[in-house]
Amino acid sequence: MAHTPFGYEIVDGKIEIHAREAEQLKLLIQSYLSGKSLANAAKDSGINRSHGGITRILTDERYMGNEIFPRLISEEQFERLKEERFKRAKKLGRLNRMKEEETFTPSFTFTIEKVEDKYDNPIKQAEYVYSLIKEEVT
The missing domain is CATH 3.90.1750.20 (Putative Large Serine Recombinase; Chain B, Domain 2)
Incomplete structure (x- = not known):
């Protein structure tokens, strides 16, 4: 204990x-x-x-x-x-105190180019696909 x-x-x-x-x-x-x-x-x-x-x-x-x-x-x-x-x-007024609800809105979006099957190795293919992801700050 x-x-x-x-x-x-x-x-x-x-x-x-x-x-x-x-x-x-x-x-x-x-x-x-x-x-x-x-x-x-x-x-x-x-x-x-x-x-x-x-x-x-x-x-x-x-x-x-x-x-x-x-x-x-x-x-x-x-x-x-x-x-x-x-x-x-x-x-003491400590009941029913509501916290303002926080909202999260990401300030960016993601895009991805056309994905092709380039590699037989799934790890290499995944690395390739992840490399196509582009982030745009808005």
């Missing part, structure tokens, strides 16, 4: 709960759900990660447990986190 998520550790080849980090995670969730910003919730919980790192922690479904990872939070807590993140994003 390339990366063990925050709150877990590998002991004798199995993933187990890392007690200190699990407590930090619970404090992070509690602080965030009480209204603190990501940065302040992380600071209060003693987690030194970037804004993106904290977001990845709060959106990681593995904390609800699965066949590999033991449960650290309930599904209800995870749903509350999702709702809180959505509520804050909406309040």
Whole structure:
């Protein structure tokens, strides 16, 4: 496994709960759900990660447990986190922002002269055909 998520550790080849980090995670969730910003919730919980790192922690479904990872939070807590993140994003106007669609229009065209069968060797014939392609910048 390339990366063990925050709150877990590998002991004798199995993933187990890392007690200190699990407590930090619970404090992070509690602080965030009480209204603190990501940065302040992380600071209060003693987690030194970037804004993106904290977001990845709060959106990681593995904390609800699965066949590999033991449960650290309930599904209800995870749903509350999702709702809180959505509520804050909406309040800050970060939803439904549409990027302008970029279109690519090449500024050239291709033409090709009349193709003749000149070579029995298919590689030589292909080289010949490619040599007939002309590009015109428009």
